[in-house]
Amino acid sequence: MRVAVLRLGHRPERDKRITTHVGLVARAFGAEEMLLAGRDEKLVAGIEDVAERWGGDFRVKQVSSWRAETRRWKDDGGRIVHLTMYGTPLSKSIDEIRRSGDLMVVVGAEKVPPEIYEIADWNVGVGNQPHSEVAALAVFLDRLWEGEVLERGFRGKIEVVPSSRFKTVIERRGEDEG
């Protein structure tokens, strides 16, 4: 199952940290890529720098037409879930979604274009209270993978050794650095 995250409504100045958190959550919780509607080179570089050091194949793609991306995704047989506080309960649809094949997860900023409600196969609420697209994405992906995603290894140049008391980090040197 391939998972891509589509981030809508990014405004470079205002949203840079929230969208960075969306991207890092997408990566850490098992998505392959984030599609960013719009352009923000600095943000992309920041997330890719983390991915480069911490491992895995996560990438960020800046897209000029999110509509074209959703159309292509559906043409290729993928399904789309839109996370929105107005949606139906996560617990009601997560089992169906888990069996659906490749999945695009759409997260907006404060306002999203109304047509996304039509394009999505599911409009799902991670609760129906106002909170955070970062939180919604994390909880959604955690439940999608039934909690197992946090145990995955990334084989990065940097790796944490989990500890109850200390910050312990291994840094691997590249082979060419001997």
Next chain:
Amino acid sequence: MRVAVLRLGHRPERDKRITTHVGLVARAFGAEEMLLAGRDEKLVAGIEDVAERWGGDFRVKQVSSWRAETRRWKDDGGRIVHLTMYGTPLSKSIDEIRRSGDLMVVVGAEKVPPEIYEIADWNVGVGNQPHSEVAALAVFLDRLWEGEVLERGFRGKIEVVPSSRFKTVIERRGEDEG
């Protein structure tokens, strides 16, 4: 079980949106209050405005000494969990934490004072990859309450009617408005 969230390292300009998301997640995922280390009246007003409209008893308390707050919490018999990407796996300790009584959940910004690792009863990693304190808090609380927290009602002036296609919101008028 009472749950309070302690937010460390808030820098008003830089962190205003992330800390707002931390506060909204704390509320939506069942914490009673957020203790904010430092002062940021505007941020507090923003979160309390949401709480006032959307229901529940969530509050934000600005604290001048987070050390004094952790000491008081422990003196009252509460336990403390610090969420950190350097910590031990969530899955290993969540059952023990769930049985522990009143719980303070500490989330930092980029750097936290090293002594928090000593003060905490548990230093827990919501995974060991860099991602987001907003995400870590949400996933932690979701697992703490075993997913049930999202189904709770808040009986607010505003309430979403979950829908697969529409934004549907009920607004209740106060009784004094007839």
